[in-house]
Structure formats: C-alpha cells, structure tokens
Amino acid sequence: MKLSQILSQLLVEYADRPLPLSVLLNQVGSSGFGTISGILTMPMLIPLPIPLAGFSTLVGSGIxxxxCQLALGYEKPYLPQRIARIELSPAASQKILKNINRLLQPLERMSRHRFSRFSNSWWGSRITGVCLAWDALLMSLPLPIPLTNLIPAYTILFLAxxxxxxxxLFILIGYGMTMVTTIFFASIAGTIWQLASHWLQVLIKS
Structure with a gap:
C-alpha cells in the first residue's frame, strides 16, 4: 500500500481524535520500515508548531x-512504547496529513519498481538503514538554524x-541527498568551530 493511501485512511479514522504513533506498529513486513520512517518524519516536513519539547529528538530516535534495525537485517520494525505513545491532536494531525499528501502524491506517481539491486538486495537494505539512521540523527540535532530539520527530513522521505x-532510483536519490545533508552539516560544524576558535583567541589576547 502506498504511503499516501495509508495517510488517507488515517485522515478518516482519526478525524476527531488524537493520532497515536502506535498505529504504525500495525504496518509490518517489507513496508514496515518505510512506513514508520515516512510517517515519523511527517511533522518535520511541515512548519507547524508542535507543543512538545524535544519532539524532533524523540521522533528522530524512532527513525x-x-x-539500525533495517541495517542489522531485522524483518520487522519495533518501536519502544515511549515513542509509540506519542499523540498528535486532531487539528494538527489533519493539517499535517493533508499537506504531506499533497507532497506525496506527485512523488508516488513518479515512483515504480526499478533498480531492484538497491531496493531488494540485502546489502542495499543495510546501506539504506545506515542512511536512515544517520539522517535521523542529523534531523534530531537541536540546532537553531533554518533548514537543519527540513533537509534531512526530505532525505528520509525519499528513502522511505x-x-x-x-x-x-528513489533510494539512490536518497543516498545522494544523504551526502548533501552530511556536507551541509559539516559546513555548519566547520563554521561553528571557526567562530569558537576566533572568540577563544580574542579572549586569550584580552
């Protein structure tokens, strides 16, 4: 089942009640990792205020x-109860799901079964798992800098x-976006290091 179809079902089922992430645990098998990664990253794709401190870190830890489970060869994903119990209010979940569906539908129309060596092979799954974990780690960093959540979130979406x-092909694009994301964060780290070194020298001289 396509991710947009799953979201459409959730729009109907949770129109007037909070949406718990535990519903993702029902999406098992070969699509489970993609489903969990795709839906967990959804709130990070839409610039909506989420009233939960450390939300990006909590969501990122789930991805x-x-x-990691995909990289280690697990057949089905597992989420700890602390993450599975996260709930979004009906208003927030409806707005998030509708906006994400507008984004997903054109992307899904472009996707199809191809380059199976990357999508079906055991080594492709392990590389994809490593990329998902790495991108989620970068997404969860609490940096007060624009795009630091969006860039890795869209990378995770392509992989999902x-x-x-x-x-x-989408997985290969996700690999490329992972490289770009890594370079982006490395440049931020380099800039912070240069600024810190500069101010340290100023303090020493003073």
Whole structure:
C-alpha cells in the first residue's frame, strides 16, 4: 500500500481524535520500515508548531532505531512504547496529513519498481538503514538554524518512498541527498568551530 493511501485512511479514522504513533506498529513486513520512517518524519516536513519539547529528538530516535534495525537485517520494525505513545491532536494531525499528501502524491506517481539491486538486495537494505539512521540523527540535532530539520527530513522521505515502492532510483536519490545533508552539516560544524576558535583567541589576547 502506498504511503499516501495509508495517510488517507488515517485522515478518516482519526478525524476527531488524537493520532497515536502506535498505529504504525500495525504496518509490518517489507513496508514496515518505510512506513514508520515516512510517517515519523511527517511533522518535520511541515512548519507547524508542535507543543512538545524535544519532539524532533524523540521522533528522530524512532527513525534511528528503525534504520539500525533495517541495517542489522531485522524483518520487522519495533518501536519502544515511549515513542509509540506519542499523540498528535486532531487539528494538527489533519493539517499535517493533508499537506504531506499533497507532497506525496506527485512523488508516488513518479515512483515504480526499478533498480531492484538497491531496493531488494540485502546489502542495499543495510546501506539504506545506515542512511536512515544517520539522517535521523542529523534531523534530531537541536540546532537553531533554518533548514537543519527540513533537509534531512526530505532525505528520509525519499528513502522511505523507495522502501515502500521498491524503487531503487528513489533510494539512490536518497543516498545522494544523504551526502548533501552530511556536507551541509559539516559546513555548519566547520563554521561553528571557526567562530569558537576566533572568540577563544580574542579572549586569550584580552
């Protein structure tokens, strides 16, 4: 089942009640990792205020766990109860799901089964799992800098769609976006290091 179809079902089922992430645990098998990674990263794709301190870190830790499990060869994902119990209010979940569906539908129309060596092979799954975990780690960093959540979140989305649709091209794009994301965060770290070194020298001289 496509991720947009899953979201459409959730829009109907949770129109007037909080949406718990525990519903993701019902999405098992070959699509489980893609489903969990795709839906967990949804709130990070839409600039909505979420009244929960450390939300990106909590959500990111769920994707990190799913990515690590995929990299280790698990057949089905598992989420700890603390993450599975997270709930979004009806108003927030409806707005998030509708906006994400507008984004997903054109992407899913472009995706199809191809480059199976990346989407079906055991080594491809392990590389994808490592990329998911790494991108989620970067997404969860509490940095007060624009795009530090969005860039890795969209990278995770491409990898998730690739897993759901068995689309090796989307997974390859996700690999490339992972490299770009890594370079982006490395440049931020380099800038912070230079600024810290500069101010340290100023303090020493003074």
């Amino acid at each position: 990190i766990m799913a990515g 769609i690739g897993l759901l649709e068995f689309d090796g």
